[in-house]
Amino acid sequence: MTFQIKSIEQYHSVYQKSVEDPEGFWAEIASDFIWKKPWDTVLDWDFNHYKVKWFGGGKLNITESCLDRHALHKPNQPAIIWEANDPHEDSVTLTYKVLYERVCRFSNVLKKNGIGKGDRVCIYMPMIPELAIALLACARVGAIHSVVFGGFSAQSIADRINDSECKMVITTDGAQRGAKSIPMKETVDDALTSCPSVKKVIVATRTRNPVSMIKGRDVWWEEEIKHVTMDCPAEEMDAEDPLFILYTSGSTGKPKGVVHTCGGYMVYSTYTFQNVFQYHPGDVYFCTADIGWITGHSYIVYGPLASGAITMMFEGVPTYPDAGRFWDIIDKHKVNTFYTAPTAIRSLMGFGDEYLEGKDLSSLKVLGSVGEPINEEAWNWYNEKIGKFNCPIADTWWQTETGGIMISPIANITKTKPSFATLPLPGVQPILVDDQGEEIVGNGVNGNLCIKFPWPGIIRTTWGDHKRCQDTYFSIYKGLYFTGDGCQRDEDGYYKITGRVDDVINVSGHRIGTAEVENAINMHTGVVESAVVGYPHDIKGQGIYAYVICEEPPSDIHISKQDILMTVARIIGPIAKPDQIQFVTGLPKTRSGKIMRRVLRKVACNELDTLGDVSTLLNPEIVAELIEGKLKLD
Numbered sequence: 236m237t238f239q240i241k242s243i244e245q246y247h248s249v250y251q252k253s254v255e256d257p258e259g260f261w262a263e264i265a266s267d268f269i270w271k272k273p274w275d276t277v278l279d280w281d282f283n284h285y286k287v288k289w290f291g292g293g294k295l296n297i298t299e300s301c302l303d304r305h306a307l308h309k310p311n312q313p314a315i316i317w318e319a320n321d322p323h324e325d326s327v328t329l330t331y332k333v334l335y336e337r338v339c340r341f342s343n344v345l346k347k348n349g350i351g352k353g354d355r356v357c358i359y360m361p362m363i364p365e366l367a368i369a370l371l372a373c374a375r376v377g378a379i380h381s382v383v384f385g386g387f388s389a390q391s392i393a394d395r396i397n398d399s400e401c402k403m404v405i406t407t408d409g410a411q412r413g414a415k416s417i418p419m420k421e422t423v424d425d426a427l428t429s430c431p432s433v434k435k436v437i438v439a440t441r442t443r444n445p446v447s448m449i450k451g452r453d454v455w456w457e458e459e460i461k462h463v464t465m466d467c468p469a470e471e472m473d474a475e476d477p478l479f480i481l482y483t484s485g486s487t488g489k490p491k492g493v494v495h496t497c498g499g500y501m502v503y504s505t506y507t508f509q510n511v512f513q514y515h516p517g518d519v520y521f522c523t524a525d526i527g528w529i530t531g532h533s534y535i536v537y538g539p540l541a542s543g544a545i546t547m548m549f550e551g552v553p554t555y556p557d558a559g560r561f562w563d564i565i566d567k568h569k570v571n572t573f574y575t576a577p578t579a580i581r582s583l584m585g586f587g588d589e590y591l592e593g594k595d596l597s598s599l600k601v602l603g604s605v606g607e608p609i610n611e612e613a614w615n616w617y618n619e620k621i622g623k624f625n626c627p628i629a630d631t632w633w634q635t636e637t638g639g640i641m642i643s644p645i646a647n648i649t650k651t652k653p654s655f656a657t658l659p660l661p662g663v664q665p666i667l668v669d670d671q672g673e674e675i676v677g678n679g680v681n682g683n684l685c686i687k688f689p690w691p692g693i694i695r696t697t698w699g700d701h702k703r704c705q706d707t708y709f710s711i712y713k714g715l716y717f718t719g720d721g722c723q724r725d726e727d728g729y730y731k732i733t734g735r736v737d738d739v740i741n742v743s744g745h746r747i748g749t750a751e752v753e754n755a756i757n758m759h760t761g762v763v764e765s766a767v768v769g770y771p772h773d774i775k776g777q778g779i780y781a782y783v784i785c786e787e788p789p790s791d792i793h794i795s796k797q798d799i800l801m802t803v804a805r806i807i808g809p810i811a812k813p814d815q816i817q818f819v820t821g822l823p824k825t826r827s828g829k830i831m832r833r834v835l836r837k838v839a840c841n842e843l844d845t846l847g848d849v850s851t852l853l854n855p856e857i858v859a860e861l862i863e864g865k866l867k868l869d
């Protein structure tokens with residue numbers, strides 16, 4: 236852990252250096268990784284006509300930093316400890332040597348099935364070790380992985396496969412999540428009826444429920460690995476070659492394929508992992524995220540493995556077989572670092588403290604939080620009941636697009652403050668601006684959070700549409716990367732993220748675009764128009780509130796709502812199902828025909844005192860109907 240910061244004084248001086256000499260700063264850190272050829276230039280960038288290049292001319296393969304070097308120096312140290320959904324099933328430990336061998340073997344399977352450098356591979360799998368192996372094998376042969384979270388529908392998988400023209404899908408026969416059995420292959424089969432680019436499907440066995448296997452297209456993982464060797468040299472990649480695509484929702488249109496590249500992402504995810512969590516060799520680190528999201532990519536797979544850490548993978552859910560499951564896992568594996576989401580903390584807090592009884596959590600040293608603002612009550616419970624006032628909480632703010640943690644306490648070094656992400660990490664230059672893009676200076680202020688200088692993990696492009704990347708992130712405020720988040724900087728210069736300022740809802744730490752949900756609802760038969768907003772939800776952080784206009788008033792409101800939920804689940808996935816549906820006869824519109832979302836938000840949030848002036852609406856009379864309908868829902 237050569238570049239770990241060890242004191243707050245050192246943090247300030249390292250931060251200073253990272254601003255004054257960013258190239259020198261990052262070059263020193265990058266030299267701690269395995270490169271096949273050193274870079275020619277550290278950084279080349281322009282935020283106005285967006286381009287960023289880190290470590291230009293450098294050649295590498297990220298798996299050599301994640302696997303080869305550790306397989307050589309500490310072959311028998313655990314790399315991945317896997318805990319099954321069923322607590323009675325044995326956990327599995329893969330040492331660095333075994334992981335290296337399995338990745339090499341599966342890399343040869345990919346090659347044998349026609350996958351090479353630059354090809355896109357869609358991965359739709361539950362949290363089993365084969366998922367991590369699949370990611371790393373893609374990286375080893377130079378293929379670009381696109382992981383789709385297991386909660387997405389066939390339609391969403393198809394959209395993602397088609398957007399990046401994936402040649403292959405890697406999946407499982409089924410999955411087990413809590414008491415539920417999930418048909419993974421069946422969903423992939425449905426998706427593939429409209430994906431002409433996919434030539435091969437590799438199916439790993441997990442549940443061994445019957446699945447259809449199409450001759451010439453579908454093959455079993457276990458069969459394929461029998462016919463290849465485990466010798467697979469790593470493909471030489473340019474630092475700026477794409478490593479992966481990960482789709483994420485925004486204010487408009489379909490989800491965007493965020494592209495991260497090999498060199499900068501490796502350096503950034505690893506540097507931040509080692510610093511934020513102050514990882515010590517031999518520590519057991521448990522991040523509860525799913526690898527279907529960026530947190531799993533950066534802080535279950537790449538950052539920890541490049542650091543030679545012991546990283547856990549958990550297949551199940553926090554409430555199965557009961558709400559003490561996380562605490563059982565911490566006790567069983569003597570976990571030292573625990574990284575989870577506020578929604579999980581709030582939900583487990585709600586089950587009561589009896590699930591903590593008899594659980595030995597004394598191995599814990601550091602706690603982390605990610606994905607959404609953590610409210611003070613949840614922060615305090617986490618601090619007291621889990622950390623026993625003895626573990627710093629790293630409230631880590633970042634995004635799919637940032638590749639790694641941006642604003643966060645450094646464990647045991649930065650003084651924490653409930654619900655504050657505190658200070659930027661070295662190399663991160665945040666700036667608050669008003670709606671006109673003017674910088675808001677000083678402390679004790681609020682504004683839109685932007686970043687004014689590139690860091691190695693920054694998004695490079697949105698797959699197939701660079702203009703969309705430019706327009707979404709770099710055009711709203713000139714010369715700045717715009718995060719989409721509102722932010723407070725308090726008197727101490729500490730940052731507190733207050734939530735999205737665009738039309739994105741954060742449901743249980745998952746980003747959902749209101750436009751996407753509206754499009755799905757509008758596909759439901761009889762629906763004329765809909766509008767979706769977020770509202771505060773005790774467990775999920777935000778819930779989805781949908782106002783729906785139908786051609787005819789629904790005869791059975793309950794059934795109609797259930798039908799709409801089914802349509803949304805089919806089109807996007809169960810995670811996008813609205814929590815509340817209100818049937819209305821109209822939506823508040825401005826004279827130019829735009830929906831006045833502010834009014835919809837205020838009604839959904841029960842903030843009726845601050846509705847503001849509605850007299851300029853084309854149809855001001857609708858507001859009374861909205862309020863009356865809302866009160867009936869409550």
Ligand code: PRX
Pocket residue numbers: 483529530604605606607608609630631632633634635636656718719720732733734735741744745746
């Ligand atoms: O609104 C912020 C919120 O999650 C968004 C990013 O979502 P996603 O790309 O899915 O990545 C989630 C995991 C990194 C941000 O724009 N967010 C993330 N972390 C925090 C947060 N909001 C407040 N505090 C955080 N610690």
